[in-house]
Amino acid sequence: MTARLGPLFEACGAQHRAALIGYLPAGYPTVDGSRALLQAMLDGGCDLVEVGVPYSDPVLDGPTIQAAAEAALRGGVRLRDVLSVVESIAAAGGRAVVMTYWNPVHRYGVDAFARDLAAAGGLGVITPDLIPDEAQDWLIAAQKHDLDRIFLVAPSSTDQRLASTAAATCGFLYASSLMGVTGARDVVSSTAAELVGRAREYAPGLPIGVGLGVRNSAQAAEVASFADAVIVGSAFVTAAGAGTSGVRALAADLATGVRRPAPQPA
Amino acid sequence: MVGIQPVESSTAVPDARGHFGRYGGRFVPEALIKALDQLTEVYTEARSDPEFTARLNGLLADYTGRPSPITEVPRLSEHAGGALIVLKREDLNHTGSHKINNVLGQALLTQRMGKPRVIAETGAGQHGVATATACALLGLQCVVYMGEVDTERQALNVARMRLLGAEVIPVKTGSRTLKDAINEALRDWVTNVDTTHYLLGTVAGPHPFPVMVRDFHRVIGLEARAQMLARYGRLPDAVAACVGGGSNAIGIFHPFIDDPSVRLVGFEAAGDGVDTGRHAATLFAGEPGMLHGALSYLLQDSDGQTIETHSISAGLDYPGVGPEHSWLKDTGRAEYRPITDAQAMDAFQLLSRTEGIIPAIESAHAVAGALTLGAELGPGALLLVNLSGRGDKDVDTAVKWFDLLEDK
DSSP, X not given: OOOTTHHHHHHHHHTTXXXXXXXXXXXXXXXXXXXXHHHHHHHHTOSEEEEEOOOSXXXXXXXXHHHHXXXXXXXXXXXXXXXXXXXXXXXXXXXXXXXXXXXXXXXXXXXXXXXXHHHHTOOEEEOTTOOGGGOHHHHHHHHHHTOEEEOEEOTTOOHHHHHHHHHHOOXXXXXXXXXXXXXXOSSOOTHHHHHHHHHHHHSTTOOEEEESSOOSHHHHHHHHTTOSEEEEOHHHHHHGGGHHHHHHHHHHHHHHHHTSOOOOOO | OOSOOOOOOTTOOSOTTXXXXXXXXXXXXXXXXXXXXXXHHHHHHHHTOHHHHHHHHHHIIIIIOOSOOEEEOHHXXXXXXXXXXXXXXXXXSTTSBTHHHHHHHHHHHHHHHTOOEEEEEESSSHXXXXXXXXXXXXXXXXXXXXXXXXXXXXXXXXXXHHHTTOEEEEEOSTTSSHHHHHHHHHHHHHHHTTTEEEOOOSSOSSTTHHHHHHHHHHHHHHHHXXXXXXXXXSOOSEEEEXXXXXXXXXXXXXXXXXXXXXXXXXXXXXXEEGGGTEEEOHHHHOEEEEETTEEEEEOBOTTSOBOOOOOSSGGGOOSOOOHHHHHHHHHTSEEEEEEEHHHHHHHHHHHHHHHSOOBOHHHHHXXXXXXXXXXXXXXXXXXXXXXXXXXXXXXXXXXHHHTOSOOO
């Protein structure tokens, strides 16, 4: 199967740069507000947006994204709203994938969700708490509805699991830069480069994106020196406090970072 | 009589990846898989290592006080339609509940893995107290996550944990109860997994927790089965237990699964009543979904968001349940019924006044259920009830419920 995100990574590769991927939860601060913020990310220079599904029990998220998800849920956001946000991004010519904990999809119906996401113009799903071992129905539905399957690997992943996870992945492999939850950090963890290096052996030709902890252009440049995509989440949630202009400015800053690979630290 | 035994049950669950039929499994971040694999491996080794078994059995006997007795309760039974109720006295264990059985096993595994730090969640505080106790005993660093609401209604147990040297962290996110304490413990674990064991207190969570915690609690049912045969020359007609996450229930149920004449009945917290929406009757009213790493029955809305629960009992105030209970429900081998706060508190008072035993409010749900079950089974029936914990921690709640203190 050809990856839906294949053309994106080809284009970035031709420009000798990493892709910039930004995350924000749908429904934060409101459904229409999140539509505008996600569009501002794309306008500012993100190549792809991750539309987050707010969830009641986000065990891989730190305080910033937890608070945003709680606010979105209090505002009454539904899974169908997430799909409608994806639809408006796609209609405006943007690229979107969904990032979701698995129970909302399980509850909606895995095949039905894949069908409706594909119909909305979404390109794939990032699944932080679904490992390929438990993903039989999702692998089938993704294939059937032509969606990318973006699984995560972590510094603790054994070589064997890097291989099996990469084999199940389509689009890009999501490498967690460190052991921990989401949240902006001052320094990019040194484990990130090592993990990407190990993953490359088992995922020849598969783009690798690095997330967790990136918040500014210098960090983006550092990550871009060894990864194919730089993923930024919590920093965008914080920037959303300043509205679309804050989000656009952060995207623009990060976009300069991914175009300016930093030398590897000595 | 004490100790973990190989699982000889013909039910053949779970499979190698922790699936009880469609339930269980591992719905967790990849970052935790290595630690779960290591735990599975170390546990599998340990259970067939005579030295480990001897160490655990020694602690269960000399430290916990096992075997726990069974107690016939004739004055309570007068309210049970002629059935005779027999209590399995897990309330008499050191630290006051069944929780210590599992905690000692996992604490020894923590040492075996060479990890210096233990984290745990707690609802009523019983698991937290047991964990703090085992960590004090074995010299392990201990951090307990507890929902802020629970730290208020179970203040005595917070003090006990701190006395034992544990750090208690009140969790202020979400519903600020057990569910959120587990979320916070999982976040800690993902961050510190190299040095830290997550000592999960119930038969929920990702594989191997449901099977491992079950095996550490099987001692309850193994003892009780032998004690019933020795005293009455026959098996009970039914076994009753309260079910939150389901650890005490699976511990007493499991050794009876292959005895078809024995009914297995779990009693869940119906709070203000299942019809009111303010309850925690997961198996009775929920539908399958993922929470905290396993597929099981779950109280969730139509979008798959976990619903906030209510129970007067902090230990049952949980929207999920262990996957093996979901399997036992679907196969029909066990049945699960709701008990309201009011029914539980009536039973709490009745057992106190008729037998001089103040139960944990959690266990009072099983006592309340046994009274109605006894009436259904009729005269001559023999009913085994797991009295999973004692009620010292619940005196504050009882004072408010029964208005026991005179006005100033």
